[in-house]
Amino acid sequence: MLDVAIVGYAQSPSWRNAELTEPQFLFPVISEAIERAGIERRDIGFTCAGSCDYLSGQTFAFVSNLEAVGAWPPISESHVEMDGAWALYEAWVRLQHGDIDLALAFGSGKSSPGRLDEVFSLQLDPYTLTPLGADPVSLAALQARAMLDKGTITERDMAEIAARSRQSAADNPHAQIRSSPDADALLQEPYLTAPLRRHDLPPVSDGACAVVLATADRARATCERPAWIRGIDHRVEPHQPGMRDLTESISTRQAAKHAGVDDAPVDVAELCATFTHQERLLREAMGLDDTVRVNPSGGPLAANPVMAVGLARIAEAARAISEGGAGRAVAHATSGQCLQQNLVCVLEGA
Amino acid sequence: MSAADTAPAEDGPVTMMDYFMQLEYHELLCPVVRRYASQLLEGRLVGHKCPSCGLVYVPPRGYCPICVVETTDADEIVLADKGTVTNYTVVTPVQYYGQEETEPFVRASILLDGEGGMMNLQDIVDVPVDDVHVGMRVEAVWKPPGERNVDEISNRSWGSAEGCIDGWRPTGDPDVPAEQLRDKAF
Amino acid sequence: MECVLLRPVPEPPRTTHTIEFPYTRTLGPVIGPFLTGLRDQRILGARTPNGGVLVPPLEWDPATGEAIEPDLVEVGPGGTVETWAWVTQPSRKHPLDHPFAFALIRLDGASTGLLHAVDAGSMDQMRTGMRVTARWKDERIGHMTDVVFVPEAAA
Ligand SMILES: [Zn+2]
DSSP states (O other): OOOEEEEEEEEOOOBSSOSSOHHHHHHHHHHHHHHHHTOOGGGOOEEEEEOOHHHHTOTTHHHHHGGGTOOOSOOOEEEESSOHHHHHHHHHHHHTTSSOSEEEEEEEEEOTTSOHHHHHHTTSOTTTTGGGTOOHHHHHHHHHHHHHHHTSOOHHHHHHHHHHHHHHGGGOTTOSOOOOOOHHHHTTSOEEEETEEGGGSOOOBEEEEEEEEEEHHHHHHHOSSOEEEEEEEEEEOOSSGGGSOTTSOHHHHHHHHHHTGGGSOOSEEEOOOSSHHHHHHHHHHHTOOTTSEEOTTOGGGTOOBTTTHHHHHHHHHHHHHHTTOOSEEEEEEEESTTSOEEEEEEEEOO | OOGGGSOOSSOSOOOEEEEEEEEEEEEEOOHHHHHHHHHHHTTOEEEEEOTTTOOEESSOOSEETTTTEEOOGGGEEEEOSEEEEEEEEEEOOOOOTTOOOOSOEEEEEEEESTTOOEEEEEOBOSSOGGGOOTTOEEEEEEOOGGGOOOTTOOTTOTTOOTTTEEEEEEOOOOOOOGGGGTTOOO | OOOOOOSOOOSSOEEEEEEEEEEEEEOHHHHHHHHHHHHTTOEEEEEOTTSOEESSOOSBOTTTOOBOOOOEEEEOSEEEEEEEEEESSOOTTSSOSSOEEEEEEEETTOSSEEEEEEOOSSGGGOOTTOEEEEEEOSSOOSSGGGEEEEEGGGO
16 A cells, blocks of 8 residues: 555535535635645646535536636546545545545535435435435434433433533634533433434534645655555445444444554544434444544534535544644544444554 | 225235425525626626636636636626627427426527627527527527516526526627637537 | 625525426335335335345345345234334424334334334333334325334224
């Protein structure tokens, strides 16, 4: 494997209802990532984007997004209908060919125009799940109940995760929710979809994230402290929610093992725990103990720009290394309902 | 109610399943398109002229994707409402779900006079579809001020002036030679 | 991106659009019989090589990825709630228009949980481990919503 590092990253703010179009708010994000990487746009050998046209209901929105890249004269590019974290994975694979030394990955989404419950219902089995209107919140609630019944979490634990995450976001300029009442106050609120209360859910967010990757020589030349990708892997579980153990994340466990999470201690973990209880699941699946700082950015509970939120975890983990002095960080991204598919990326400063 | 009480709706195996997918979206108009829409209501077509390459975007996008530079109100110019057909197609509607047209219709690209700017997917009116041709000179048919609306203008209108301009009609001026319209097809 | 609005904004400054796709799907050798079964008030599962019974039936074994011969067996109509969520505000896409539970239901004879709705009246009627049973619609067309589940005590 060739050594590849993250040498530049940028995020937009997270908006509840962005006035700008997706290419418009992507535009400065991509420019900033390139500028921070200290490279020329034309030197990028491969570009990969992650987005979902159904989010804002516009056909070929992913093509319009390329307007923010500078795609003329034509560039080498690709797209995944997934979170930008998987675009980064593809860019990392592309760099392994060794013929180019710079790649750009980005993710973006406008969740505000549509109804996420209805949009996400359409990604499910069209014969047995979509016809029931099965939605992400209800499915997450089934998972939370299974964990509560098993005794691996309590409603108070969940409220504490919510409060801690949002309070951690106080200094994160990209976050949407930057404060929270304490767990006692949160537990006074009524259930939304029991056993979930509103605080157990992420906000609805519009936003974007971009990351520049470089191979070893280029990374050392352009970046003072690159965040080296030491392992990256993704795994998927069966689709039907009743055909896997919702109280464990086996795919995360496998991805973490293959990415080498437990090869050395971890300082910071940025986890795509979209619902409070999933943070507990992910910590256990990756074997992260209490010494690990989890989601210092606030994580998805503070800002959830769908299709960018996973890549933003990788960008935050890279930032912890390049700017925050962390030695080793883990980033996680997820796709599908109830953590069906999971990507784990291990970053190191040296 | 027991099984015996209720006969199945139909006999024979179920082999097909209908699913009617419907999603509704509400999006804020972005500032540059809001500005474009409010100018349309006043009977003006505006665009952004890229300060770097000079290309004119209508409606304005807020950036030039070729040069990768942002454009602002400072780059706004008022465009001509006359121009030349540079490309067109005649659509013969197939009555698929959602198709409201029943007769063949034209969708044309129009290069505006003066500073330029391409209006795409435009309707050509007051002329049989068979007479539309590249090089044809046309002018906008504005709705009277009181009847204009921008209900159909969206962030991805792609040059639409629907609700304010009913289409483009021939001016009767001599054609522009097609050779002069190369690279202006879309 | 700096954009100054010089003139009055058309109100409301938002667009509405609807996309619609009328899909018709073929069902194949496993889901076809499963939905035919629902029309005929029978719930079918697929037997796996290791002796499990998948409900809904699949064409492959999720544990191994191997193709499964469509050996369909009847399960239910009763079953046990493995986990549940109480939906206080049903959406227009949900199978019931009043509060209900989504649940994973382990039907009698099945080895997996089926996602479906339980029409329990109120949240305090729901318990993990409770018994539920199928309640069939009068008019059935071979569709997941031909059935909902109700507490066995209420059936
Ligand atoms: Zn330009």
